[in-house]
Amino acid sequence: MIFEQTQRTPYVEIGSTACVIRGECYPENISEWSGPVLEALEGAMKHNNGSFEVSIELYYFNSSSAKFLFDFFEYLEETAEAGRDIVVKWLYRAEDDTMLEAGEDFQEDLETCTYELVQIENEQTS
Amino acid sequence: MSEHRDTVGLHSFMQDRRTLFCYSGPMTEDLLTTIANPVRHQLSEKETEEVVANRVFGVFIEQAQNIIRYSHQKTKATGDSVGTIAISLDDDSFLIEAVNVVSESKRDLLEATLVDLSVKDQKELRALYRQRLKEGPPEDSVGAGLGFIEMARRVKRFEFDFQAHEFGALFVYRGWVS
Numbered sequence: 001m002i003f004e005q006t007q008r009t010p011y012v013e014i015g016s017t018a019c020v021i022r023g024e025c026y027p028e029n030i031s032e033w034s035g036p037v038l039e040a041l042e043g044a045m046k047h048n049n050g051s052f053e054v055s056i057e058l059y060y061f062n063s064s065s066a067k068f069l070f071d072f073f074e075y076l077e078e079t080a081e082a083g084r085d086i087v088v089k090w091l092y093r094a095e096d097d098t099m100l101e102a103g104e105d106f107q108e109d110l111e112t113c114t115y116e117l118v119q120i121e122n123e124q125t126s
Numbered sequence: 127m128s129e130h131r132d133t134v135g136l137h138s139f140m141q142d143r144r145t146l147f148c149y150s151g152p153m154t155e156d157l158l159t160t161i162a163n164p165v166r167h168q169l170s171e172k173e174t175e176e177v178v179a180n181r182v183f184g185v186f187i188e189q190a191q192n193i194i195r196y197s198h199q200k201t202k203a204t205g206d207s208v209g210t211i212a213i214s215l216d217d218d219s220f221l222i223e224a225v226n227v228v229s230e231s232k233r234d235l236l237e238a239t240l241v242d243l244s245v246k247d248q249k250e251l252r253a254l255y256r257q258r259l260k261e262g263p264p265e266d267s268v269g270a271g272l273g274f275i276e277m278a279r280r281v282k283r284f285e286f287d288f289q290a291h292e293f294g295a296l297f298v299y300r301g302w303v304s
Binding site for chain 2: 007008026028029059060062063064066067070095096097098101105108109122
């Protein structure tokens with residue numbers, strides 16, 4: 001399932017083995033946007049027992065969206081604890097300390113998920 | 127022309143104080159969507175490093191959403207929150223300003239929160255942000271209570287003030303980003 005990127009929400013692609021989130025996140029109403037995304041993720045993960053890779057490449061998110069990300073990671077961690085092999089890749093642009101710190105902070109709460117901080121080049125425009 | 131409709135004066139005032147963007151009036155999420163891109167454009171026009179522009183933008187968004195959620199002054203017809211928000215250049219920094227009315231009952235809580243944040247260093251702010259994310263919002267907060275912590279993390283320094291106002295207290299927040 002694909003949630004197209006809008007000015008205030010990232011592109012989200014959810015398949016049976018992977019999930020990609022890319023862009024900026026500061027929606028008008030975070031729960032209106034995140035509800036269907038979390039539902040789609042849970043639905044997709046139920047269809048498969050194999051490893052699942054989550055790739056997150058955010059350039060900016062507001063404080064309301066931080067709560068969504070926290071819930072998102074909490075769900076992934078619980079699923080990993082239940083035995084699922086989950087790999088999370090947090091992609092951040094070189095010199096973007098804000099997104100690096102955010103990635104490090106989310107990492108601290110994830111023990112069972114495999115978590116990688118991945119530095120990427122600055123080519124992309126947000 | 128009457129003295130209080132000093133249009134050229136308004137122009138000169140905004141230019142002289144190096145204000146890149148200013149809005150004063152009813153603030154809504156729709157309006158924020160509309161002005162977000164022009165604000166971004168203004169920041170990139172200044173050949174700012176993208177990471178700095180992102181910090182300015184981040185503080186601007188939190189301030190705008192604070193006005194939307196907490197302004198005690200509402201329009202009669204639609205109940206939209208009224209406030210003022212601006213981005214200016216100040217020496218080698220960006221100055222992001224927000225002004226809105228808060229109720230007298232919220233004033234003390236807000237003041238205590240900001241005094242508390244103003245004495246914390248970056249490490250403490252980061253830890254507090256994580257803690258608040260885990261524990262959820264404090265009482266009386268509409269959002270996750272993270273907005274002011276987020277702003278404090280992005281600015282070099284901030285100031286705030288409360289002034290008497292007919293509907294409560296006029297809350298003034300100024301943050302510098304560089």
